[in-house]
Amino acid sequence: MEKAKIKASQMFILIVLFEMGSAILVGLGTDAKQDAWIAILLGLAGGLLLFLVYYFLFSYYQDVPLTSYLQLITGKWIGRFLGFLYIVYFIYCAARILRDFGELLATTIYTSTPLIVINSLMIITIIYAIHKGIEVIARVGELFFAIIYLMAIGGILLVTVSGLIHLEYLLPILENGWKPVIKTFLGETLTFPFGEMVVFTMLLPFLNDAKKVKIVCFGGMILAGVNIAITVVINVASLGPELFTRSNFPLLTTIGKIQLANFIERLDVLFMLYLVVGGFFKISLYFYAAVAGTADIFKFKNQYNLSFPIGFVILFASMTIATTYAEHVKEGLHVVPIYLHWPFQIIIPFILLVIAFFRNRKKKRLARGT
Amino acid sequence: MSILSKMLKNKQKKRQNDNYRQQQDPQKPEEQVILRSYLDNVSRIKGELGNSTDLVFREFTICQHKGTVVYIDGLADEKLICDFFIESLSDEEFDSRQEPFQVMADKAVGLGSLQIATEWNQVFDSILSGNTIFFLDGYNKAINVETKGWEMRAITEPSTQLSIRGPKDAFTETLRVSTAQIRRRIKSPNLWLESMKIGMVSQTDIAIMYLKGVANEKIVKEVKERLKRINMDAIQSSGHIEQLIEDQAWTTFPTTYHSERPDVVTSHILEGRVAIIVDGTPFVITAPAVFIQFFQAPDDYYSRFDISTGIRILRILSFYIAIIGPAIYIAGTTFHQEMIPTTMAIAIAAQRENVPFPAFVEALIMEVTFEILREAGLRLPRAVGQAVSIVGALVIGQAAVQAGIVSPVMVIVVSITAIANFSTPSFAMAIAARLIRFFMMGLATVLGFYGVMLGLMFLSIHLCSLRSFGIPYMMPIAPFNLRNQQDVFVRFPVWAMKNRPKFISKGNMVRTGENQKPGPKTKPDDQGPKGES
Numbered sequence: 087m088e089k090a091k092i093k094a095s096q097m098f099i100l101i102v103l104f105e106m107g108s109a110i111l112v113g114l115g116t117d118a119k120q121d122a123w124i125a126i127l128l129g130l131a132g133g134l135l136l137f138l139v140y141y142f143l144f145s146y147y148q149d150v151p152l153t154s155y156l157q158l159i160t161g162k163w164i165g166r167f168l169g170f171l172y173i174v175y176f177i178y179c180a181a182r183i184l185r186d187f188g189e190l191l192a193t194t195i196y197t198s199t200p201l202i203v204i205n206s207l208m209i210i211t212i213i214y215a216i217h218k219g220i221e222v223i224a225r226v227g228e229l230f231f232a233i234i235y236l237m238a239i240g241g242i243l244l245v246t247v248s249g250l251i252h253l254e255y256l257l258p259i260l261e262n263g264w265k266p267v268i269k270t271f272l273g274e275t276l277t278f279p280f281g282e283m284v285v286f287t288m289l290l291p292f293l294n295d296a297k298k299v300k301i302v303c304f305g306g307m308i309l310a311g312v313n314i315a316i317t318v319v320i321n322v323a324s325l326g327p328e329l330f331t332r333s334n335f336p337l338l339t340t341i342g343k344i345q346l347a348n349f350i351e352r353l354d355v356l357f358m359l360y361l362v363v364g365g366f367f368k369i370s371l372y373f374y375a376a377v378a379g380t381a382d383i384f385k386f387k388n389q390y391n392l393s394f395p396i397g398f399v400i401l402f403a404s405m406t407i408a409t410t411y412a413e414h415v416k417e418g419l420h421v422v423p424i425y426l427h428w429p430f431q432i433i434i435p436f437i438l439l440v441i442a443f444f445r446n447r448k449k450k451r452l453a454r455g456t
Numbered sequence: 457m458s459i460l461s462k463m464l465k466n467k468q469k470k471r472q473n474d475n476y477r478q479q480q481d482p483q484k485p486e487e488q489v490i491l492r493s494y495l496d497n498v499s500r501i502k503g504e505l506g507n508s509t510d511l512v513f514r515e516f517t518i519c520q521h522k523g524t525v526v527y528i529d530g531l532a533d534e535k536l537i538c539d540f541f542i543e544s545l546s547d548e549e550f551d552s553r554q555e556p557f558q559v560m561a562d563k564a565v566g567l568g569s570l571q572i573a574t575e576w577n578q579v580f581d582s583i584l585s586g587n588t589i590f591f592l593d594g595y596n597k598a599i600n601v602e603t604k605g606w607e608m609r610a611i612t613e614p615s616t617q618l619s620i621r622g623p624k625d626a627f628t629e630t631l632r633v634s635t636a637q638i639r640r641r642i643k644s645p646n647l648w649l650e651s652m653k654i655g656m657v658s659q660t661d662i663a664i665m666y667l668k669g670v671a672n673e674k675i676v677k678e679v680k681e682r683l684k685r686i687n688m689d690a691i692q693s694s695g696h697i698e699q700l701i702e703d704q705a706w707t708t709f710p711t712t713y714h715s716e717r718p719d720v721v722t723s724h725i726l727e728g729r730v731a732i733i734v735d736g737t738p739f740v741i742t743a744p745a746v747f748i749q750f751f752q753a754p755d756d757y758y759s760r761f762d763i764s765t766g767i768r769i770l771r772i773l774s775f776y777i778a779i780i781g782p783a784i785y786i787a788g789t790t791f792h793q794e795m796i797p798t799t800m801a802i803a804i805a806a807q808r809e810n811v812p813f814p815a816f817v818e819a820l821i822m823e824v825t826f827e828i829l830r831e832a833g834l835r836l837p838r839a840v841g842q843a844v845s846i847v848g849a850l851v852i853g854q855a856a857v858q859a860g861i862v863s864p865v866m867v868i869v870v871s872i873t874a875i876a877n878f879s880t881p882s883f884a885m886a887i888a889a890r891l892i893r894f895f896m897m898g899l900a901t902v903l904g905f906y907g908v909m910l911g912l913m914f915l916s917i918h919l920c921s922l923r924s925f926g927i928p929y930m931m932p933i934a935p936f937n938l939r940n941q942q943d944v945f946v947r948f949p950v951w952a953m954k955n956r957p958k959f960i961s962k963g964n965m966v967r968t969g970e971n972q973k974p975g976p977k978t979k980p981d982d983q984g985p986k987g988e989s
Contacts, residue, residue: 093935095936096935191906195791195792195904195906196791196903196904196906199903203902203903204903204906207902207903207906207907207910208910211910211913211914211917214914214917214918215917218917218920218921219921222917222920222921223917224935225920225928225930225934225935226913226916226917226920226934227934228933228934228935228936229916229920229930229933229934230916348797349797351797352794352795354792354795355792355795355905358905358906358909359909362906362909362910362913363913366913
């Protein structure tokens with residue numbers, strides 16, 4: 087494990103940036119139509135409960151990351167195998183986000199630029215960051231946090247002043263009952279983005295004050311969740327439920343509608359700035375978790391040597407996981423949540439917690455007996 | 457890497473260097489002893505210095521003892537030595553019973569600090585640095601008197617860092633004058649000065665100044681270790697030292713600060729930084745340095761806080777313009793025409809119609825031409841400099857547009873970028889922006905704004921990864937520290953700048969007393985002087 091220490095405020099910022107990351111860009115909870123915000127808040131509540139599982143696991147093994155305590159809980163070889171699966175999962179997620187991100191640019195602004203050029207420039211930047219270590223990533227986060235917030239406030243003001251907000255689009259609430267909302271919650275918003283906190287099981291040992299884990303993580307998740315919900319509300323209120331559902335990137339469509347004084351218009355740059363920053367943090371934390379996990383399982387002394395090869399794996403995976411964007415989206419909506427997110431984010435950690443609970447109780451009893 | 461492990465590493469290297477030095481000149485102790493016969497001593501000096509013609513030997517007799525004075529013409533103050541001979545040695549008060557050597561030593565008090573030298577090393581060092589040596593026949597020791605006095609440049613106004621309201625003096629090339637300028641400003645016994653010689657051949661004098669109790673001991677130690685580690689033949693300027701003590705060699709950004717203004721260096725010392733003064737350079741280095749420091753100008757502190765805050769934000773903005781100005785022009789005209797307001801887009805397109813080159817080539821031509829002009833103007837004799845500026849104005853301004861090589865908008869972009877670059881107070885930081893600009897132009901050509909943003913991202917990662925003597929380079933911003941925001945983007949009023957920067961100084965943090973906010977006394981029955989009415 088890298089010898090690094092992260093302050094509580096830095097961890098908080100990393101969580102917020104990670105959670106918001108791509109969730110704000112893509113249409114989240116579009117199946118619930120105008121009730122997407124309810125699905126997101128439900129997802130947040132579920133995500134907080136889910137994080138309790140990770141938190142209890144962390145409180146049993148405070149000094150080591152997920153890949154290490156997997157081996158402590160399930161034994162050396164099963165643990166290593168599971169850890170390896172987690173690494174693959176992290177790499178796959180990083181590749182998915184990189185693809186999302188590249189497709190967004192390739193379909194909207196850079197229509198004649200090949201996808202691989204866009205993706206490879208991004209991954210080179212991220213490799214550089216991974217090479218510099220988690221402390222540097224956290225500091226870059228601090229640097230961009232204020233910029234993102236200023237931009238978000240400016241954006242909301244502009245949308246409001248342009249007269250785009252039609253709150254009546256949000257009505258009627260629960261038009262089709264709870265069913266589509268619950269379906270969206272279980273199939274989408276619970277696992278993406280809130281279940282993705284599983285990445286932080288690899289990063290929590292870096293926090294310099296273990297007591298603050300609870301407040302930092304819950305606070306970060308709640309802030310991010312509220313931000314995402316606000317964004318979705320604004321998207322629905324300015325586009326209407328139909329356009330919101332059909333649009334690939336609702337936020338970009340909303341920003342494209344801003345028109346003020348015949349001068350402030352086409353603010354796609356703002357969107358792109360957010361895109362680069364958000365995509366950067368999301369990919370680099372998944373990437374970092376994969377690198378740290380690999381170094382941990384395969385006992386690499388210098389994990390920086392891993393940033394280049396794993397970066398290339400992510401780049402090529404991002405090109406090959408789907409032949410077209412439609413295929414990529416379909417996989418993302420129907421395959422990945424059920425076959426990847428649920429097992430890795432919910433089922434395995436839960437089983438681990440149960441085993442860890444009994445193991446530690448046994449240990450405690452033994453300690454008491456002697 | 458933590459400071460501690462770095463220190464350990466430096467220590468090991470230092471040990472290696474010491475071994476190396478010992479192998480270089482294995483001098484036996486017998487050769488070090490000064491001989492009794494003064495003639496032998498003279499011939500030895502002549503032999504070792506190759507009978508250099510600027511060496512002055514002057515024989516004299518005192519109490520029937522023959523002796524000689526040795527000094528270097530031009531380095532030692534001849535008038536001082538002559539006065540000494542005329543006033544003290546010529547009068548015949550010497551008692552023959554007294555030790556002539558002791559008499560000499562007593563009389564020489566009038567000259568300056570005095571030492572008795574017994575080894576040749578000392579003798580050569582002193583002669584070469586401007587001291588005078590007295591040999592007396594029959595004594596195997598010598599009197600070493602400080603008579604340094606050479607022609608030096610007078611204290612003048614600073615030529616690179618101008619200020620409107622600040623003091624008008626600048627450092628000179630002489631180490632002692634520079635240290636005195638700092639001492640005059642901080643009359644505290646806690647202002648400590650340590651000196652050393654660096655450079656195997658040049659033996660350059662170097663002084664470290666810091667405020668004991670305010671400066672971080674670890675950083676002071678680290679500075680000393682790094683200076684001692686230097687093993688070169690000659691140190692010609694503080695620029696040499698700067699490059700040898702940096703934390704990271706592969707960066708365009710300066711990680712130590714240098715200034716020729718005593719007031720700037722003084723304020724840095726007061727904040728707990730360490731100043732390194734090098735003989736022969738009017739630029740004093742201070743360390744550790746953080747990014748935001750390069751945007752703080754001395755006038756920020758001499759003018760009102762609101763004005764200086766506004767100006768500082770303007771400077772940071774212009775730094776960004778200097779980096780991405782031409783890149784935004786390239787990105788806007790080649791990739792994102794839809795983001796430019798329509799009328800302006802039409803105007804630009806109409807102007808660019810006659811230009812045969814793509815925007816990148818156009819920008820490159822102009823930027824490179826401008827850089828050439830600037831470089832040429834920098835080193836030209838003053839009389840010719842005028843010609844360059846006329847040629848520059850004509851070529852860049854008018855002829856290039858009329859010839860259809862570039863568009864008028866491009867001229868504006870280049871000018872704005874250049875002026876923005878000049879507004880960075882520190883030349884070292886401005887020159888970094890010049891280099892990065894070309895890198896950004898390339899990225900903008902390949903991928904438009906996306907490329908520019910990735911470039912800025914890359915730059916941010918790089919800046920966040922830098923350290924200066926163990927202190928993160930972006931310090932009060934990332935890692936963020938609320939208490940140290942007094943002098944970052946907003947320059948707090950002087951009475952509100954209560955603490956020294958925590959990340960630099962250790963202990964003794966408070967620098968401003970309570971209730972310093974000015975204003976009329978609110979209660980008339982306070983203990984102040986009562987008004988007339």
